[in-house]
Amino acid sequence: MPTPPRHRSLKLLHLEDSEVDHELALAWLLRDGRSVQTLRVEDEAGFRAALEEDWDAVLSDYNLPGFSGLAALEILQGSGRLLPFVILSGEIGEDVAVQAMLQGASDYLLKSNLTRLVPALDRAIEANETRRARLAADQELAASRQQLSELAQHLQTSIEGERAAIAREIHDDVGGALTALKFDLAWLARHSDDAALQQRVQSALEMAGHAIEASQRIMHNLRPAILEQGLVAALQWMAQRFEKRTGIECAFRTSHEHLNLPVGVPLVAYRATQEALTNVSKHAQATRVAIDMSLARGVLSVEVSDNGRGLAAEDLAKARSFGLRGLRERAETVGGWVDVSSGMGERAGTTVILSVPVSGTQRLGRDSQFDEGSLDEREDERHNPSAWGDL
Numbered sequence: 001m002p003t004p005p006r007h008r009s010l011k012l013l014h015l016e017d018s019e020v021d022h023e024l025a026l027a028w029l030l031r032d033g034r035s036v037q038t039l040r041v042e043d044e045a046g047f048r049a050a051l052e053e054d055w056d057a058v059l060s061d062y063n064l065p066g067f068s069g070l071a072a073l074e075i076l077q078g079s080g081r082l083l084p085f086v087i088l089s090g091e092i093g094e095d096v097a098v099q100a101m102l103q104g105a106s107d108y109l110l111k112s113n114l115t116r117l118v119p120a121l122d123r124a125i126e127a128n129e130t131r132r133a134r135l136a137a138d139q140e141l142a143a144s145r146q147q148l149s150e151l152a153q154h155l156q157t158s159i160e161g162e163r164a165a166i167a168r169e170i171h172d173d174v175g176g177a178l179t180a181l182k183f184d185l186a187w188l189a190r191h192s193d194d195a196a197l198q199q200r201v202q203s204a205l206e207m208a209g210h211a212i213e214a215s216q217r218i219m220h221n222l223r224p225a226i227l228e229q230g231l232v233a234a235l236q237w238m239a240q241r242f243e244k245r246t247g248i249e250c251a252f253r254t255s256h257e258h259l260n261l262p263v264g265v266p267l268v269a270y271r272a273t274q275e276a277l278t279n280v281s282k283h284a285q286a287t288r289v290a291i292d293m294s295l296a297r298g299v300l301s302v303e304v305s306d307n308g309r310g311l312a313a314e315d316l317a318k319a320r321s322f323g324l325r326g327l328r329e330r331a332e333t334v335g336g337w338v339d340v341s342s343g344m345g346e347r348a349g350t351t352v353i354l355s356v357p358v359s360g361t362q363r364l365g366r367d368s369q370f371d372e373g374s375l376d377e378r379e380d381e382r383h384n385p386s387a388w389g390d391l
Protein backbone atom coordinates (compact mmCIF):
# COMPACT_ATOMS: atom_id res chain seq x y z
CA MET A 1 0.00 0.00 0.00
CA PRO A 2 1.44 3.41 -0.83
CA THR A 3 1.63 5.73 2.18
CA PRO A 4 -0.96 8.46 2.01
CA PRO A 5 0.47 11.88 1.29
CA ARG A 6 -0.10 13.20 4.80
CA HIS A 7 2.42 15.97 4.49
CA ARG A 8 0.59 17.75 1.77
CA SER A 9 -1.78 20.59 2.16
CA LEU A 10 -5.30 20.08 0.98
CA LYS A 11 -7.46 22.44 -0.96
CA LEU A 12 -11.00 21.27 -0.53
CA LEU A 13 -14.26 22.51 -2.00
CA HIS A 14 -17.12 21.62 0.35
CA LEU A 15 -20.69 21.65 -0.89
CA GLU A 16 -22.62 21.78 2.37
CA ASP A 17 -25.59 23.85 3.54
CA SER A 18 -24.85 23.40 7.25
CA GLU A 19 -22.00 25.46 8.71
CA VAL A 20 -21.88 23.15 11.73
CA ASP A 21 -21.39 20.05 9.58
CA HIS A 22 -18.72 21.85 7.61
CA GLU A 23 -16.83 22.81 10.80
CA LEU A 24 -17.08 19.24 12.01
CA ALA A 25 -15.56 17.80 8.86
CA LEU A 26 -12.87 20.49 8.90
CA ALA A 27 -12.04 19.59 12.50
CA TRP A 28 -11.38 15.99 11.43
CA LEU A 29 -9.10 17.11 8.67
CA LEU A 30 -7.18 19.52 10.92
CA ARG A 31 -6.89 16.86 13.60
CA ASP A 32 -4.94 14.84 11.09
CA GLY A 33 -2.29 17.59 11.19
CA ARG A 34 -2.35 18.88 7.64
CA SER A 35 -2.92 22.37 6.43
CA VAL A 36 -6.35 22.60 4.93
CA GLN A 37 -7.82 25.32 2.81
CA THR A 38 -11.55 25.03 2.29
CA LEU A 39 -14.39 26.90 0.74
CA ARG A 40 -17.96 26.10 1.65
CA VAL A 41 -20.61 26.62 -1.00
CA GLU A 42 -24.25 25.70 -0.60
CA ASP A 43 -26.00 26.13 -3.91
CA GLU A 44 -25.56 25.58 -7.64
CA ALA A 45 -24.40 29.10 -8.44
CA GLY A 46 -21.79 28.99 -5.67
CA PHE A 47 -20.63 25.54 -6.79
CA ARG A 48 -20.31 26.55 -10.45
CA ALA A 49 -18.38 29.69 -9.54
CA ALA A 50 -16.05 27.77 -7.21
CA LEU A 51 -15.25 25.24 -9.96
CA GLU A 52 -13.36 27.98 -11.77
CA GLU A 53 -10.65 27.63 -9.13
CA ASP A 54 -8.20 24.78 -8.59
CA TRP A 55 -9.10 22.13 -6.02
CA ASP A 56 -7.62 18.87 -4.79
CA ALA A 57 -11.04 17.37 -4.13
CA VAL A 58 -14.74 18.05 -3.78
CA LEU A 59 -16.60 16.97 -0.66
CA SER A 60 -20.34 17.10 -1.14
CA ASP A 61 -23.50 16.69 0.90
CA TYR A 62 -26.16 14.57 -0.74
CA ASN A 63 -29.32 16.58 -0.10
CA LEU A 64 -29.26 20.34 -0.31
CA PRO A 65 -32.13 22.80 -0.56
CA GLY A 66 -32.76 23.17 -4.30
CA PHE A 67 -29.64 21.24 -5.26
CA SER A 68 -28.12 17.80 -4.80
CA GLY A 69 -24.84 16.00 -4.65
CA LEU A 70 -25.61 14.08 -7.84
CA ALA A 71 -26.49 17.27 -9.72
CA ALA A 72 -23.19 18.76 -8.53
CA LEU A 73 -21.36 15.65 -9.73
CA GLU A 74 -22.95 16.04 -13.15
CA ILE A 75 -21.91 19.68 -13.31
CA LEU A 76 -18.36 18.72 -12.37
CA GLN A 77 -18.24 16.04 -15.08
CA GLY A 78 -19.73 18.42 -17.61
CA SER A 79 -17.00 20.94 -16.84
CA GLY A 80 -14.38 18.48 -18.08
CA ARG A 81 -12.37 18.83 -14.86
CA LEU A 82 -10.99 15.66 -13.40
CA LEU A 83 -11.50 15.98 -9.62
CA PRO A 84 -12.18 13.42 -6.90
CA PHE A 85 -15.77 13.76 -5.69
CA VAL A 86 -16.57 12.32 -2.25
CA ILE A 87 -20.14 12.34 -0.95
CA LEU A 88 -20.55 13.03 2.75
CA SER A 89 -24.16 12.73 3.78
CA GLY A 90 -26.26 12.52 6.93
CA GLU A 91 -28.11 9.56 5.58
CA ILE A 92 -27.47 7.69 2.41
CA GLY A 93 -29.17 4.47 1.51
CA GLU A 94 -27.33 1.64 -0.17
CA ASP A 95 -29.13 2.09 -3.48
CA VAL A 96 -28.39 5.80 -3.50
CA ALA A 97 -24.74 5.15 -2.72
CA VAL A 98 -24.52 2.59 -5.53
CA GLN A 99 -26.16 5.05 -7.91
CA ALA A 100 -23.65 7.75 -6.92
CA MET A 101 -20.69 5.44 -7.45
CA LEU A 102 -22.06 4.32 -10.80
CA GLN A 103 -22.36 7.93 -11.81
CA GLY A 104 -18.69 8.45 -11.04
CA ALA A 105 -18.46 9.55 -7.40
CA SER A 106 -15.12 8.56 -5.86
CA ASP A 107 -16.57 7.46 -2.51
CA TYR A 108 -19.42 8.05 -0.10
CA LEU A 109 -19.38 8.49 3.68
CA LEU A 110 -21.82 9.01 6.49
CA LYS A 111 -21.54 12.07 8.67
CA SER A 112 -21.91 9.75 11.65
CA ASN A 113 -18.66 7.99 10.69
CA LEU A 114 -16.13 10.75 10.09
CA THR A 115 -13.18 8.55 11.03
CA ARG A 116 -13.22 7.41 7.39
CA LEU A 117 -13.05 10.96 6.05
CA VAL A 118 -9.26 11.40 5.85
CA PRO A 119 -8.38 7.97 4.41
CA ALA A 120 -11.28 8.21 1.97
CA LEU A 121 -10.15 11.60 0.70
CA ASP A 122 -6.54 10.47 0.41
CA ARG A 123 -7.53 7.40 -1.54
CA ALA A 124 -9.83 9.35 -3.80
CA ILE A 125 -7.12 11.93 -4.54
CA GLU A 126 -4.59 9.23 -5.29
CA ALA A 127 -6.95 7.32 -7.57
CA ASN A 128 -7.76 10.54 -9.35
CA GLU A 129 -4.08 11.32 -9.88
CA THR A 130 -3.50 7.89 -11.34
CA ARG A 131 -6.44 8.43 -13.68
CA ARG A 132 -5.16 11.83 -14.69
CA ALA A 133 -1.68 10.41 -15.39
CA ARG A 134 -3.19 7.63 -17.47
CA LEU A 135 -5.25 10.07 -19.49
CA ALA A 136 -2.19 12.23 -20.07
CA ALA A 137 -0.21 9.17 -21.17
CA ASP A 138 -3.04 8.13 -23.51
CA GLN A 139 -3.10 11.58 -25.04
CA GLU A 140 0.66 11.56 -25.47
CA LEU A 141 0.49 8.16 -27.12
CA ALA A 142 -2.26 9.30 -29.47
CA ALA A 143 -0.27 12.42 -30.37
CA SER A 144 2.87 10.41 -31.05
CA ARG A 145 0.90 7.90 -33.17
CA GLN A 146 -0.47 10.80 -35.14
CA GLN A 147 3.03 12.20 -35.66
CA LEU A 148 4.34 8.83 -36.74
CA SER A 149 1.54 8.43 -39.24
CA GLU A 150 2.16 11.92 -40.61
CA LEU A 151 5.85 11.11 -40.94
CA ALA A 152 5.09 7.85 -42.75
CA GLN A 153 2.75 9.66 -45.13
CA HIS A 154 5.32 12.34 -45.74
CA LEU A 155 7.91 9.66 -46.50
CA GLN A 156 5.58 7.94 -48.97
CA THR A 157 5.00 11.20 -50.78
CA SER A 158 8.70 12.08 -50.78
CA ILE A 159 9.65 8.64 -52.07
CA GLU A 160 7.20 9.02 -54.93
CA GLY A 161 8.62 12.47 -55.67
CA GLU A 162 12.19 11.16 -55.58
CA ARG A 163 11.25 8.28 -57.87
CA ALA A 164 9.73 10.66 -60.36
CA ALA A 165 12.85 12.86 -60.23
CA ILE A 166 15.19 9.89 -60.78
CA ALA A 167 13.00 8.65 -63.63
CA ARG A 168 13.20 12.11 -65.17
CA GLU A 169 16.99 12.15 -64.90
CA ILE A 170 17.31 8.70 -66.42
CA HIS A 171 15.07 9.84 -69.23
CA ASP A 172 16.87 13.10 -69.89
CA ASP A 173 20.50 12.08 -69.30
CA VAL A 174 20.78 8.37 -69.96
CA GLY A 175 17.95 8.26 -72.48
CA GLY A 176 19.20 11.34 -74.28
CA ALA A 177 22.77 10.02 -74.51
CA LEU A 178 21.69 6.57 -75.69
CA THR A 179 19.44 8.04 -78.34
CA ALA A 180 22.27 10.26 -79.60
CA LEU A 181 24.58 7.23 -79.59
CA LYS A 182 22.10 5.22 -81.62
CA PHE A 183 21.79 8.11 -84.03
CA ASP A 184 25.58 8.34 -84.53
CA LEU A 185 25.92 4.59 -84.94
CA ALA A 186 23.21 4.59 -87.56
CA TRP A 187 25.04 7.41 -89.36
CA LEU A 188 28.26 5.38 -89.33
CA ALA A 189 26.43 2.38 -90.73
CA ARG A 190 25.06 4.47 -93.55
CA HIS A 191 28.41 6.01 -94.44
CA SER A 192 30.65 3.00 -94.58
CA ASP A 193 31.00 0.02 -96.86
CA ASP A 194 33.49 -1.73 -94.63
CA ALA A 195 31.94 -5.11 -93.74
CA ALA A 196 33.87 -5.49 -90.46
CA LEU A 197 32.83 -2.02 -89.37
CA GLN A 198 29.22 -2.73 -90.34
CA GLN A 199 29.28 -5.79 -88.17
CA ARG A 200 30.69 -3.86 -85.19
CA VAL A 201 28.18 -1.08 -85.66
CA GLN A 202 25.29 -3.59 -85.75
CA SER A 203 26.39 -5.18 -82.50
CA ALA A 204 26.88 -1.73 -80.93
CA LEU A 205 23.37 -0.80 -82.07
CA GLU A 206 22.07 -3.94 -80.43
CA MET A 207 23.83 -3.08 -77.17
CA ALA A 208 22.41 0.42 -77.27
CA GLY A 209 18.96 -1.12 -77.84
CA HIS A 210 19.37 -3.32 -74.77
CA ALA A 211 20.49 -0.36 -72.69
CA ILE A 212 17.48 1.65 -73.82
CA GLU A 213 15.14 -1.21 -72.94
CA ALA A 214 16.72 -1.56 -69.50
CA SER A 215 16.44 2.17 -68.84
CA GLN A 216 12.80 2.10 -69.87
CA ARG A 217 12.12 -0.81 -67.56
CA ILE A 218 13.83 0.90 -64.64
CA MET A 219 12.05 4.12 -65.42
CA HIS A 220 8.73 2.40 -65.60
CA ASN A 221 9.21 0.86 -62.17
CA LEU A 222 10.15 4.25 -60.79
CA ARG A 223 7.31 6.12 -62.42
CA PRO A 224 4.73 4.04 -64.25
CA ALA A 225 4.39 5.84 -67.56
CA ILE A 226 1.43 3.64 -68.40
CA LEU A 227 -0.56 5.69 -65.87
CA GLU A 228 -0.48 8.51 -68.38
CA GLN A 229 -3.00 6.50 -70.34
CA GLY A 230 -5.30 6.37 -67.30
CA LEU A 231 -5.76 4.10 -64.31
CA VAL A 232 -8.02 1.67 -66.17
CA ALA A 233 -5.42 1.06 -68.89
CA ALA A 234 -2.64 0.84 -66.32
CA LEU A 235 -4.40 -1.78 -64.18
CA GLN A 236 -5.41 -3.76 -67.24
CA TRP A 237 -1.82 -3.82 -68.37
CA MET A 238 -0.65 -4.74 -64.86
CA ALA A 239 -3.09 -7.67 -64.72
CA GLN A 240 -1.91 -9.01 -68.08
CA ARG A 241 1.72 -8.68 -67.17
CA PHE A 242 1.15 -10.34 -63.79
CA GLU A 243 -0.59 -13.31 -65.40
CA LYS A 244 2.16 -13.73 -67.97
CA ARG A 245 4.94 -13.45 -65.42
CA THR A 246 3.50 -15.67 -62.66
CA GLY A 247 1.12 -18.03 -64.45
CA ILE A 248 -1.58 -17.05 -61.91
CA GLU A 249 -4.84 -16.33 -63.71
CA CYS A 250 -5.54 -12.61 -63.28
CA ALA A 251 -8.85 -11.00 -64.22
CA PHE A 252 -9.48 -7.28 -64.34
CA ARG A 253 -12.98 -5.80 -64.15
CA THR A 254 -14.04 -2.20 -63.97
CA SER A 255 -17.35 -0.36 -63.61
CA HIS A 256 -16.12 2.53 -65.78
CA GLU A 257 -13.89 2.70 -68.83
CA HIS A 258 -12.82 6.26 -68.04
CA LEU A 259 -12.50 7.86 -64.67
CA ASN A 260 -11.99 11.44 -63.70
CA LEU A 261 -9.95 11.14 -60.56
CA PRO A 262 -8.37 13.72 -58.24
CA VAL A 263 -4.64 14.31 -58.52
CA GLY A 264 -2.61 11.68 -56.70
CA VAL A 265 -5.35 9.05 -56.54
CA PRO A 266 -4.37 7.05 -59.67
CA LEU A 267 -0.82 6.58 -58.42
CA VAL A 268 -2.02 5.48 -54.97
CA ALA A 269 -4.43 2.99 -56.58
CA TYR A 270 -1.68 1.76 -58.90
CA ARG A 271 0.83 1.21 -56.10
CA ALA A 272 -1.81 -0.45 -53.91
CA THR A 273 -2.69 -2.94 -56.64
CA GLN A 274 0.99 -3.51 -57.31
CA GLU A 275 1.66 -4.32 -53.63
CA ALA A 276 -1.42 -6.56 -53.38
CA LEU A 277 -0.36 -8.51 -56.49
CA THR A 278 3.23 -8.81 -55.26
CA ASN A 279 1.82 -10.28 -52.03
CA VAL A 280 -0.27 -12.76 -54.01
CA SER A 281 2.78 -14.02 -55.88
CA LYS A 282 4.96 -14.01 -52.75
CA HIS A 283 2.64 -15.43 -50.10
CA ALA A 284 -0.75 -16.63 -51.32
CA GLN A 285 -0.06 -19.84 -53.30
CA ALA A 286 -3.11 -18.84 -55.29
CA THR A 287 -4.23 -20.03 -58.72
CA ARG A 288 -6.56 -17.11 -59.39
CA VAL A 289 -6.70 -13.45 -58.56
CA ALA A 290 -9.21 -10.76 -59.51
CA ILE A 291 -8.86 -7.00 -59.62
CA ASP A 292 -12.20 -5.18 -59.40
CA MET A 293 -12.34 -1.45 -59.76
CA SER A 294 -15.54 0.46 -59.20
CA LEU A 295 -16.78 3.94 -58.60
CA ALA A 296 -20.00 4.00 -56.62
CA ARG A 297 -21.58 6.65 -54.39
CA GLY A 298 -18.52 8.85 -54.81
CA VAL A 299 -16.08 6.23 -53.55
CA LEU A 300 -13.45 4.66 -55.75
CA SER A 301 -12.61 1.15 -54.69
CA VAL A 302 -10.02 -1.22 -55.98
CA GLU A 303 -10.36 -4.77 -54.72
CA VAL A 304 -7.72 -7.44 -55.18
CA SER A 305 -8.88 -10.88 -54.10
CA ASP A 306 -7.09 -14.18 -54.46
CA ASN A 307 -8.03 -17.82 -53.80
CA GLY A 308 -4.87 -18.56 -51.87
CA ARG A 309 -4.10 -19.73 -48.36
CA GLY A 310 -5.47 -16.60 -46.67
CA LEU A 311 -3.82 -14.69 -43.87
CA ALA A 312 -4.12 -14.42 -40.11
CA ALA A 313 -4.07 -11.43 -37.77
CA GLU A 314 -0.48 -12.33 -36.81
CA ASP A 315 0.60 -11.94 -40.44
CA LEU A 316 -0.48 -8.31 -40.38
CA ALA A 317 1.43 -7.70 -37.16
CA LYS A 318 4.78 -9.03 -38.46
CA ALA A 319 7.53 -6.71 -37.25
CA ARG A 320 9.40 -6.52 -40.52
CA SER A 321 6.49 -6.38 -42.93
CA PHE A 322 5.74 -2.94 -44.18
CA GLY A 323 3.90 -3.59 -47.42
CA LEU A 324 0.32 -3.42 -46.15
CA ARG A 325 1.20 -0.88 -43.48
CA GLY A 326 2.78 1.38 -46.08
CA LEU A 327 -0.28 0.90 -48.23
CA ARG A 328 -2.51 2.19 -45.42
CA GLU A 329 -0.36 5.28 -44.97
CA ARG A 330 -0.29 5.81 -48.70
CA ALA A 331 -4.10 5.59 -48.83
CA GLU A 332 -4.36 8.20 -46.10
CA THR A 333 -2.39 10.70 -48.18
CA VAL A 334 -5.47 10.93 -50.44
CA GLY A 335 -8.08 10.54 -47.68
CA GLY A 336 -8.61 6.83 -48.29
CA TRP A 337 -8.30 3.62 -46.30
CA VAL A 338 -7.48 -0.05 -46.76
CA ASP A 339 -9.36 -3.14 -45.59
CA VAL A 340 -7.68 -6.52 -45.53
CA SER A 341 -9.76 -9.61 -44.93
CA SER A 342 -9.47 -13.33 -45.23
CA GLY A 343 -12.11 -16.05 -45.51
CA MET A 344 -12.18 -19.33 -43.63
CA GLY A 345 -11.05 -22.75 -44.83
CA GLU A 346 -8.57 -24.25 -47.31
CA ARG A 347 -8.87 -21.83 -50.22
CA ALA A 348 -10.00 -18.98 -48.04
CA GLY A 349 -8.09 -16.40 -49.98
CA THR A 350 -7.25 -12.82 -49.16
CA THR A 351 -9.01 -9.64 -50.16
CA VAL A 352 -7.40 -6.23 -50.08
CA ILE A 353 -9.69 -3.28 -50.71
CA LEU A 354 -8.55 0.28 -51.21
CA SER A 355 -11.33 2.85 -50.84
CA VAL A 356 -10.96 6.53 -51.65
CA PRO A 357 -13.80 9.05 -51.53
CA VAL A 358 -13.42 11.05 -54.73
CA SER A 359 -16.62 13.05 -55.10
CA GLY A 360 -16.81 16.68 -54.13
CA THR A 361 -13.12 17.23 -54.72
CA GLN A 362 -12.19 20.56 -56.19
CA ARG A 363 -9.01 19.39 -57.80
CA LEU A 364 -10.40 17.05 -60.39
CA GLY A 365 -7.83 16.28 -62.99
CA ARG A 366 -7.14 13.79 -65.67
CA ASP A 367 -7.06 10.22 -64.44
CA SER A 368 -3.50 10.07 -65.65
CA GLN A 369 -1.97 12.76 -63.50
CA PHE A 370 0.96 12.05 -61.26
CA ASP A 371 1.53 13.06 -57.69
CA GLU A 372 3.82 15.92 -58.38
CA GLY A 373 1.36 17.22 -60.96
CA SER A 374 3.84 19.78 -62.23
CA LEU A 375 4.54 18.48 -65.69
CA ASP A 376 2.93 20.52 -68.38
CA GLU A 377 1.81 19.07 -71.70
CA ARG A 378 5.08 19.83 -73.48
CA GLU A 379 7.09 18.26 -70.71
CA ASP A 380 4.76 15.27 -70.72
CA GLU A 381 5.69 14.80 -74.34
CA ARG A 382 9.36 15.15 -73.58
CA HIS A 383 9.10 12.46 -70.88
CA ASN A 384 7.19 10.01 -72.95
CA PRO A 385 9.47 6.97 -72.94
CA SER A 386 7.83 5.54 -76.02
CA ALA A 387 9.55 8.35 -77.96
CA TRP A 388 12.91 6.72 -77.29
CA GLY A 389 14.96 4.94 -79.80
CA ASP A 390 12.66 5.72 -82.75
CA LEU A 391 15.19 6.79 -85.30
Ligand SMILES: Nc1ncnc2c1ncn2[C@@H]1O[C@H](COP(=O)(O)OP(=O)(O)O)[C@@H](O)[C@H]1O
Binds near residue numbers: 306311324
Ligand atom coordinates in the same frame (compact mmCIF):
# COMPACT_ATOMS: atom_id res chain seq x y z
N1 LIG B 1 -2.42 -12.38 -50.50
C1 LIG B 1 -1.88 -12.91 -49.37
N2 LIG B 1 -2.04 -14.22 -49.09
C2 LIG B 1 -1.51 -14.77 -47.98
N3 LIG B 1 -0.81 -14.08 -47.07
C3 LIG B 1 -0.58 -12.77 -47.29
C4 LIG B 1 -1.12 -12.12 -48.44
N4 LIG B 1 -0.76 -10.81 -48.37
C5 LIG B 1 -0.04 -10.68 -47.27
N5 LIG B 1 0.08 -11.84 -46.59
C6 LIG B 1 0.74 -12.08 -45.28
O1 LIG B 1 0.79 -10.83 -44.62
C7 LIG B 1 2.13 -10.50 -44.32
C8 LIG B 1 2.32 -9.01 -44.42
O2 LIG B 1 2.32 -8.55 -45.74
P1 LIG B 1 3.08 -7.23 -46.14
O3 LIG B 1 2.68 -6.18 -45.17
O4 LIG B 1 2.82 -6.94 -47.57
O5 LIG B 1 4.60 -7.53 -45.90
P2 LIG B 1 5.62 -8.49 -46.70
O6 LIG B 1 4.99 -8.84 -48.00
O7 LIG B 1 6.85 -7.66 -46.86
O8 LIG B 1 5.84 -9.68 -45.81
C9 LIG B 1 2.96 -11.31 -45.27
O9 LIG B 1 4.23 -11.59 -44.76
C10 LIG B 1 2.14 -12.57 -45.44
O10 LIG B 1 2.38 -13.48 -44.38
Ligand SMILES: [Mg+2]
Binds near residue numbers: 275278323
Ligand atom coordinates in the same frame (compact mmCIF):
# COMPACT_ATOMS: atom_id res chain seq x y z
MG1 LIG C 1 4.20 -7.30 -49.24
